[in-house]
Amino acid sequence: MDPRVGEPLLFGLGPERLFGCLHAVPAAPATQAALILPPAGHEYLSAHRSVRQLALRLADRGCTTLRMDLRGCGDAGGEKDSGNLAQWCEDAEQGLQLLAERAPGAALHVIGLRLGASLAALLGAQRARAGRPLASLTLWDAVVEGGDYLRAGLALQQARHGMRQGADDDGPREVLGYRWSAALVDELRSLRLTTLKPAPAARVLLIDTRAALLTPLADHWRALGAALDSRHLEAPDLWSGDGQVALIPTAVLQAITDWLAPA
Numbered sequence: 001m002d003p004r005v006g007e008p009l010l011f012g013l014g015p016e017r018l019f020g021c022l023h024a025v026p027a028a029p030a031t032q033a034a035l036i037l038p039p040a041g042h043e044y045l046s047a048h049r050s051v052r053q054l055a056l057r058l059a060d061r062g063c064t065t066l067r068m069d070l071r072g073c074g075d076a077g078g079e080k081d082s083g084n085l086a087q088w089c090e091d092a093e094q095g096l097q098l099l100a101e102r103a104p105g106a107a108l109h110v111i112g113l114r115l116g117a118s119l120a121a122l123l124g125a126q127r128a129r130a131g132r133p134l135a136s137l138t139l140w141d142a143v144v145e146g147g148d149y150l151r152a153g154l155a156l157q158q159a160r161h162g163m164r165q166g167a168d169d170d171g172p173r174e175v176l177g178y179r180w181s182a183a184l185v186d187e188l189r190s191l192r193l194t195t196l197k198p199a200p201a202a203r204v205l206l207i208d209t210r211a212a213l214l215t216p217l218a219d220h221w222r223a224l225g226a227a228l229d230s231r232h233l234e235a236p237d238l239w240s241g242d243g244q245v246a247l248i249p250t251a252v253l254q255a256i257t258d259w260l261a262p263a
Contacts, residue, residue: 006055006067012094020068020095021052022102023059030064032135032261033099033106037092037116038069039239040083041153041178046238047113054111054253061261064103068095070119084183085119085191092123107135109260110201114239115149117142121193124200137201138256141209141239144217146191153180156240193217199224205259207252209235231255 012018024030036051038044055065070088096108112120117139124137143149153175174180180188199221206228208214218230235249 006052009098011098012091016071018068018071018091018094020066020098021055022098023055023065023067024102025059025062025064028062030062030103030106032063032109033103034058034063034065034109034111034260035092035095035099036065036067037088037095037110037112037120038067039114039116040070041175041180043114043239050238050248050253051113053248054256057253057257058261061257061263063109063261064099064106066095066099066102068092070116084181085122085187086183088119089123089126092119109136109138110134111138111140111256111260112142113140115143118144118146118191118193121196121200125196125198128198128200134201136203136205136260138205138207138260140207140252140256141212142193142206142214142217143191144193144212144214146188149191150180150185150188194220196220197224199226202226204228205256206230207255208232209237209249209252210239229259 006021006023009020009022010017011020036055038051039047051067055067058065068091070091071083092110096110099106099108110120110123112118120137120139121142124134127133157175194216202225204221204226206214206218208231211232214230218228222228233249233251233255235252236247238247238249
């Protein structure tokens, strides 16, 4: 399989299979392996091309990379409004298991975008508590406060379609054609990365393209012992739903690649 194309895979336990595309290192056994966790909803579409380009860059640097769709998203199995953070953490763990099988002995890294970054942090903390720490974690425009993310999504839905739905209302939500399950909404209300313990990895890269205030998060994880690199980079806005799908934030992709897999 041409690593520039990637190997499409159905994997995971149970009838609702997960989908991923594996970009393997053909020349020699890989010593590094990375799992990319995408954003959710309309942000998934906007980031899809960038995620693929990032996987290609990492594979070119000798890092076997899996970009995967989580349950209920993209080409993975499951009802489209069934996903939630707890389930997606289990899905991501299966992605790491696949990487460990295809790149035995390689150090495992996780890269997450937006809500996928929050998921990566939760997964990293779970593995740290279980004594199975990740080698590193990269968070690209992470959702630090789930309540803020929920309110911003509903405001975007209202601005585009004139629908009114409060962040505290009961039931599922819909944002630009994507439904958020009631379970996911409940999880978002309580999601705060600044209270997450332990540190999700020994090495963490925070990428911020939105002028968000990430200092409290960086300080929190540094206090827990993580070696943390926080960077603000100018990039096209992939998350606003304005259709900038074709734009590639080259500076972000290069920064992640250089940090994770130096030439």
